[in-house]
Structures are given as C-alpha cells and as structure tokens.
Amino acid sequence: xxxxxxxxxxxxxxxxxxxxxxxxxxxxxxxxxxxxxxxxxxxxxxxxxxxxxxxxxxxxxxxxxxxxxxxxxxxxxxxxxxxxxxxxxxxxxxxxxxxxxxxxxxxxxxxxxxxxxxxxxxxxxxxxxxxxxxxxxxxxxxxxxxxxxxxxxxxxxxxxxxxxxxxxxxxxxxxxxxxxxxxxxxxx
Amino acid sequence: xxxxxxxxxxxxxxxxxxxxxxxxxxxxxxxxxxxxxxxxxxxxxxxxxxxxxxxxxxxxxxxxxxxxxxxxxxxxxxxxxxxxxxxxxxxxxxxxxxxxxxxxxxxxxxxxxxxxxxxxxxxxxxxxxxxxxxxxxxxxxxxxxxxxxxxxxxxxxxxxxxxxxxxxxxxxxxxxxxxxxxxxxxxx
DNA sequence: TTATTTCCGCTACCGCAGTAGCGATAGAGG
DNA sequence: CCTCTATCGCTACTGCGGTAGCGGAAATAA
Numbered sequence: 001x002x003x004x005x006x007x008x009x010x011x012x013x014x015x016x017x018x019x020x021x022x023x024x025x026x027x028x029x030x031x032x033x034x035x036x037x038x039x040x041x042x043x044x045x046x047x048x049x050x051x052x053x054x055x056x057x058x059x060x061x062x063x064x065x066x067x068x069x070x071x072x073x074x075x076x077x078x079x080x081x082x083x084x085x086x087x088x089x090x091x092x093x094x095x096x097x098x099x100x101x102x103x104x105x106x107x108x109x110x111x112x113x114x115x116x117x118x119x120x121x122x123x124x125x126x127x128x129x130x131x132x133x134x135x136x137x138x139x140x141x142x143x144x145x146x147x148x149x150x151x152x153x154x155x156x157x158x159x160x161x162x163x164x165x166x167x168x169x170x171x172x173x174x175x176x177x178x179x180x181x182x183x184x185x186x187x188x
Numbered sequence: 189x190x191x192x193x194x195x196x197x198x199x200x201x202x203x204x205x206x207x208x209x210x211x212x213x214x215x216x217x218x219x220x221x222x223x224x225x226x227x228x229x230x231x232x233x234x235x236x237x238x239x240x241x242x243x244x245x246x247x248x249x250x251x252x253x254x255x256x257x258x259x260x261x262x263x264x265x266x267x268x269x270x271x272x273x274x275x276x277x278x279x280x281x282x283x284x285x286x287x288x289x290x291x292x293x294x295x296x297x298x299x300x301x302x303x304x305x306x307x308x309x310x311x312x313x314x315x316x317x318x319x320x321x322x323x324x325x326x327x328x329x330x331x332x333x334x335x336x337x338x339x340x341x342x343x344x345x346x347x348x349x350x351x352x353x354x355x356x357x358x359x360x361x362x363x364x365x366x367x368x369x370x371x372x373x374x375x376x
Numbered sequence: 377t378t379a380t381t382t383c384c385g386c387t388a389c390c391g392c393a394g395t396a397g398c399g400a401t402a403g404a405g406g
Numbered sequence: 407c408c409t410c411t412a413t414c415g416c417t418a419c420t421g422c423g424g425t426a427g428c429g430g431a432a433a434t435a436a
Contacts, residue, residue, distance in 0.1 A: 003403075003412090005411035005412020005413060007413075009414080030298070033391080034392085034393065034394085035392075035393090043415085044416065045394090046415075049394065049395080050414090054393080055393065055394090099297055101297070102293060102294040102297035103294050105290060105293060106291050109286050109287055109352045110287045115353075119355075143372060145368060146365075146369035147369065150362075150366055150369045153345075154370065156345075156353075157347070157349030157350070158342045158345040158346070160352075161345030161349070162341055163297075164296065164297045164348075165344075166307065167297075167307075177335055177338055178338055180334070181338045181339060184331060185333045191382090192380075192381050193380080193382020193433065193434075194431065194433050195382080196382085196383065196384095197383080200384095222424085232384065233423095233424090234424095235384060235385075237423090237425080242423080243424090
C-alpha cells in the first residue's frame with residue numbers, strides 16, 4: 001500500500017536544495033525565484049511545489065539542513081552554558097542574511113506549518129537551557145525569582161529584536177553584556 | 189519654487205488610507221491588494237504609488253496614524269512606569285493582527301525606509317524608559333549592573349519573540365512576570 | 377495669453393508565487 | 407501479461423506588486 005504509483009526521483013531533493021542555496025546566496029530571499037530554481041535544477045516548477053507547498057517551506061528545508069549541525073553541550077557551569085547558548089544563536093543568526101531571518105519570522109507567524117518548523121529548530125536548545133537555569137537557581141548560583149522560560153524569552157528575544165528592529169550589531173561584547181544583565185553579577 | 193505644477197488632491201490621502209484600513213481589517217496584510225484599495229478609493233493605482241512607494245509603506249502610514257495616539261507619562265515610580273511601558277507595547281501589539289506585526293518587522297529589516305519609520309514609532313518611549321531605568325539605578329531601586337538599553341531590548345524583545353516565534357499568549361500575568369524577572373524582587 | 381510643470385487616470389506590461397490539467401512514464405498489484 | 411496509481415515535464419492560467427508611458431487637467435511663471 002506504500003509505494004503504489006511511480007516512485008519519486010530521489011535525486012531531485014538534493015538538486016533543488018542545491019540550486020535554491022546557490023540562488024539564495026546570490027540574490028537573497030526576495031530575489032530567489034522558484035522559476036529560476038527550477039531551471040537551475042533542471043526540474044519543472046510543479047515538481048518543486050509537489051514537495052514543498054510554498055517558497056517559505058522550501059527555504060525552511062534549506063535552513064533546517066544548515067542549522068541541524070549546530071551542537072550544544074552543557075558543561076554544568078550555568079554562566080558558561082548560557083553564554084555559549086546565546087553566542088550560538090547569535091552566530092546562527094549571523095550566518096544567514098538578515099532579510100531571510102525576517103522573512104522566516106514573518107512566515108512562521110503567518111503559516112502555522114512554518115511556525116512549527118521554526119520552533120522545532122530550537123526546541124532542543126531551549127529545553128536544555130531552561131533546565132540549566134533551573135539547576136543554577138537550585139544551586140543558588142543565580143537569582144531564583146524568575147521563570148526560566150521567561151529568561152529564555154529575554155535572551156533570545158533581545159537578539160531578534162536587536163537584529164530585526166533596532167538594527168544594531170550583535171558582537172561578542174553585546175552577548176556578554178546581555179548575559180550579565182540577565183544573570184546578574186557573579187556571586188560565587 | 190514650491191508649488192509649480194498641478195497640486196495634489198488633498199482628499200486622496202484620506203480616501204486611500206480609509207480604503208486600506210477597510211481592506212486590512214477584512215482580509216489581513218496578505219489579502220490586502222493595492223488594486224482593490226485603488227478601486228475602493230476611486231483612485232488609480234499609480235496615484236497610490238506616487239505617494240507611497242510600496243505596499244509596506246502604505247500600511248506603515250496606516251499604522252503610524254493608529255499608534256500615534258498612545259501616550260506614555262512616567263510617574264517617577266520606576267517599577268510602575270516600566271510595567272506600564274511594557275503593558276502599553278503589549279496592548280499595541282495586541283491591537284493589530286499578528287501577521288501584520290510580522291510583516292512590518294520583515295519590511296523593517298528589508299527596507300531601510302520602513303525600518304526608520306518603525307524605529308521612530310517607539311523612539312520616544314524607549315528614550316523615556318531608558319531614562320527612568322537610569323534614574324532608578326541611581327536611586328538604588330533596582331540592580332545597577334545592567335545597561336538600560338539592554339534592559340529595553342530584553343523587555344521589548346521578549347514580547348516580540350513570544351508573539352512572533354513561540355506564539356504563546358501575552359496576558360497581564362506574563363507582563364508582570366516579565367517585569368519582575370527583569371527588575372528583580374521588590375527591595376524598597 | 378503662452379509655456380512649463382506636476383498631477384491624475386488609464387492602458388499595457390514585467391516578473392513573480394501558486395494552480396490546473398495535459399500526456400507520458402515508471403513502478404506495484406492483480 | 408494488463409491495470410492502476412503516482413510522478414514528471416510541460417503549457418497555460420490567475421492574481422499580485424510594481425513600472426512605463428500616454429493624453430489631459432490644473433496650477434504657476436513669463
């Protein structure tokens with residue numbers, strides 16, 4: 001019952017994603033045209049839409065492939081782990097064009113399927129960092145008055161806000177200051 | 189040297205913004221078509237584009253009219269003022285459709301002119317709240333280890349992040365918890 | 377009055393995202 | 407073997423944002 005009709009050509013996925021990546025790097029999100037991707041991949045446009053129901057989801061698939069290789073290994077030192085967590089997100093945001101981040105956020109807010117995908121991208125890291133915060137609070141290493149999930153909102157939200165709205169740079173100094181502002185000063 | 193050629197019809201601005209508002213409420217940002225706005229306003233599409241160079245800027249003009257009537261009067265009590273600041277932004281974000289917020293953020297990141305407009309919308313409040321934080325720190329009412337601008341990033345960024353990415357609700361309880369997390373517990 | 381300049385409405389056009397429907401094809405089940 | 411079904415490439419289409427260029431209208435400057 002599984003493989004009735006003609007099977008899908010397994011090479012098409014990779015060819016399309018490669019072509020999309022090339023177009024993306026050359027022209028950005030807006031400049032990426034599905035027609036051109038199809039032409040470059042040597043594939044019909046309708047074949048692309050059979051796999052990814054919209055341009056946003058096609059690009060989502062690209063990004064997912066890209067960022068799935070970003071590890072996160074908590075060491076147990078919460079201050080260090082949070083710093084690496086924030087720095088890792090900052091690096092990921094820096095690795096792709098700002099306009100793409102913006103369009104992905106917009107697509108996530110507009111289309112539920114994309115939203116689920118974007119959230120799933122970060123779910124693992126968020127859970128790990130929430131746990132690290134809880135542990136640190138239990139150990140008295142940081143103020144206990146705050147909900148860990150809110151702290152995650154503050155950390156990640158500040159990065160997005162700075163990148164997308166204020167447009168100010170996200171450099172290592174900012175990441176340090178942000179973590180310091182959230183955790184409070186060292187209190188051994 | 190000022191008014192050479194034929195003067196602009198001053199009624200057109202209001203007619204177009206009204207029509208755009210109606211379409212916006214009925215169909216959202218994506219469903220808003222400049223062709224239909226032109227037809228509803230009884231105006232040529234090119235006349236709209238002569239005033240606003242893109243659909244994003246047309247909608248920006250609408251929003252600017254809407255949110256320009258949101259006051260902010262610091263009382264001097266920093267905890268209360270910050271709470272009202274955050275609640276005011278939350279209310280403004282709640283008053284317009286989420287997808288519109290998302291598209292505006294995307295447009296702000298993509299087109300510099302829109303970015304300037306969005307930032308100008310909030311510049312006054314941001315400055316006021318930064319000042320309130322600085323004053324509160326000087327008075328010893330809240331921890332002095334953080335840069336006020338970073339605190340603003342954390343507060344506003346958390347709201348945007350929750351609204352656009354995680355999709356969780358922004359209710360008064362969340363606003364309270366967010367302010368508490370940022371300021372720390374009461375220390376009179 | 378006449379020349380100049382800008383606006384307005386209009387038609388036509390471009391490239392784009394996304395859809396419908398067509399023959400042809402490649403496999404699975406009978 | 408033949409039938410059934412899903413895929414592929416293709417053409418054609420819709421609605422959209424945005425642009426170019428036209429004739430005509432409304433103002434100012436000479």
